[in-house]
Amino acid sequence: MGKVTGFMEFERLKEASEAPEKRVKHYKEFVITLNDDEAKIQGARCMDCGxxxxxxxxxxxxxxxxxxxxxxxxxxxxxxxxxxxxxNFPEFTGRICPAPCEAACTLGIHELPVGIKSIEHAIIDKGWENNWVVPQVPAKKTGKKVAVVGSGPAGMAAAQQLARVGHDVTLFEKNDRIGGLLRYGIPDFKMEKHHIDRRVEQMQAEGVTFKTGVFVGEKLAEGGITNLAKQTITPKELMAQFDAVILTGGSEVPRDLPIPGRQLKGVHFAMEFLPLQNRVNAGDKLKDQIMATKKNVLVIGGGDTGSDCVGTSNRHGAKQVTQIELMPQPPEEENKPLVWPYWPMKMRTSSSHEEGVARDWAVTTKEFIDDGKGNVKAAKCAKVEWVKDEATGQMKMQEIAGSEFMVEADLVLFAMGFTNPAKSILDAFGVEKDNRGNAKATTDGDGCYRTNVDKVFAAGDMRRGQSLVVWAIREGRQAAREVDEFLMGSTLLPR
Incomplete structure (x- = not known):
């Protein structure tokens, strides 16, 4: 593959990007796609590894x-x-996927891996530039109707696959725009939303009908990323109109931190903060946008959502941004002989971290401090250590005595992940839940992605729990195959 000796001749080339001091002044993408020669060299590094x-x-x-x-x-x-x-959507994954493929690259055992993500990014961008990405309109219609509930990457992938084999697909979204977490969770500086819009145009040409501002359920869901629904359709009504239903609504209930001071003004979930900026970027006029301007911001949670809060806060002009994580600081480099080809636990510094943040690990938050007027002014924290419980063998957290410290914070953002889908949706359909509160549906054997309710399927984060965009696309594609086989008795769609 590539050039036989390419992996010995060429080094990994990272995609260039705009300098941090410049990019924090706007919300546009700042990563520069590889040019043809650069991509060719990276492709040449791919080994004939067997x-x-x-x-x-x-x-x-x-x-x-x-x-x-x-x-x-x-x-x-x-x-x-x-x-x-x-x-279906390499422009999404080529921008925001963490690239587990690169962690599994054989060259990565002893050298830096092939820049697979950057090559994918270059391929799809060139495809759009040259008008090679065109609608794939089915030759004939099947007469079957499928409803897809939730327009994130899982729902979009399922809808597109089913439309391409001739089913009449309607995709329902409770918010005012298509895209789910891609639209209202991922900041524009990581992925601009015109990438979603042109896929919507392609899918409309392929026969998908999009209905926004429509909530599917008995009543509006609690929590969630945003909820701009203007209309409600009940599961009974939906089941009467369609031959199959796929639930792809995502995992939207954020993990809370019920400690003293939680009720103070200025303490928010990340998904109360991030979507507002995306809406403003899209041209919406908001009265009460949560802003980090000239504030001391505390981000609790060390993952991608926390990183997104850091990048957005810096663009607001925050005075200081601090990010804390409950788990210990991971190693700078993974133990490759131990973990390859699996996803390694190691220290990761995102582009948002490069723009300015104070990071700390093994920190628990004990209390939020009132400024006397009902606003948060600081957080009382403490250092922790993780020790092995001899009885169970599990690692348990314990506070280090005398390690308490204060962090100034006018704005606190919870970025500690999501626990489960909105229960009201699953309850409205009568779908059984697993022990984590997700839709119960297997991916093995007969009846893949089927719930306990006849002709109702579930895929994406709503079924597997919070995960990556690339996993959502996979599940959407696979669920579409199962639905096609359910409706037609056989299927030519790939898994």
Whole structure:
């Protein structure tokens, strides 16, 4: 694959980006796609390794060695066809996927891995630039009608696959725009929303009907990212109108921190904060946007959502941003012989961290301090250590005596993940839940992605719990295959 000796001749080339001091002044994407020559060199680094672990490392099983080789040969159109054969939306994953494929790269055992994500990014951008991404309109209609509830990446992938084999697909979204977490959770500086809009246009040409501002359930869901629904349709009404229903609403209930001072003004979930900026960027006029301008911001949670809060706060012009994490600081480099080809636990510094933040690990938050007027002014924290419980073998947290300290904070953002889908939706359909509160549906054996309710399927974060965009796309594609087989008795859709 690629050039036989390429992995010995060429080094990994990271995508260039705009300097932090410039990019914090706007909300546009700042990563610069590889040019043709740069992408060719990266493709040349792909080894003829015999067993391409990258394929299995990728949740959608992208045929990575093949498109690497095609880019090396500069056959971009064929590379795009190969990429699209497994991934409906590579412009999403090429921007925001953490690239588990690269962690599984064989070259990565002893060198820096092939820049697979940057090659994927280059392929799809060239495809759009050259108008190679076109609607795939079915040759004939089946007469079957499918409802997809939730327009995140799982719902979009399922809808597109089913429309392409001739089903009449209607995609319902409670918010005013399509995209789910992609639209209202991912900041524009990581992925601008025109990428979603042009996929919507493509899918409309393929026969998908989009209905926004429509909540599916008995009553409006509690919590969630946002809820701009103007209309409600009940599960009974939906089941009467469609031959199959796929629930892809995501995992929206955020993890809370019920400690003293939780009720103070200025303490918010990340998903009360991030979507507002995306809406403003889209041209919406908001009266009460939560702003970090000239504030001491405390972000609780060290994952991607926390990083997004850091980047957005810096763009607001925050006075100081601090990010704390309950878990201990991971190592700078993973133990590759121990973890390869699996996703390693190691220290990761995002582009938002590069823009300015004070980070700390193994920190618990004990109390939020009132300024005397009902506003948060600080957080009382303490250092913790993780010790092994001899009885159970599990690691348990314990506070280090005398380690308490204060963090100034005018704005506190919870970015500690999501616990489960909105229960009211699953309860309205009568769908059984697993022990984590997700829709109960298997991915093995007969009846994959089927719930206990006849003709109701579930996929994406609503079924598996909070996860990656690339896993959502995989589940949407696989669920679409199961629905097609359920409706038609057989299917030609790929898993």
């Amino acid at each position: 067993i391409p672990f990258c394929n299995n490392g990728c949740p959608v099983n992208n045929i990575i060695p093949d498109f690497n080789d095609l880019v090396y040969k500069q056959d971009w159109k064929a590379a795009l066809h190969t990429l699209h054969s497994t991934n």
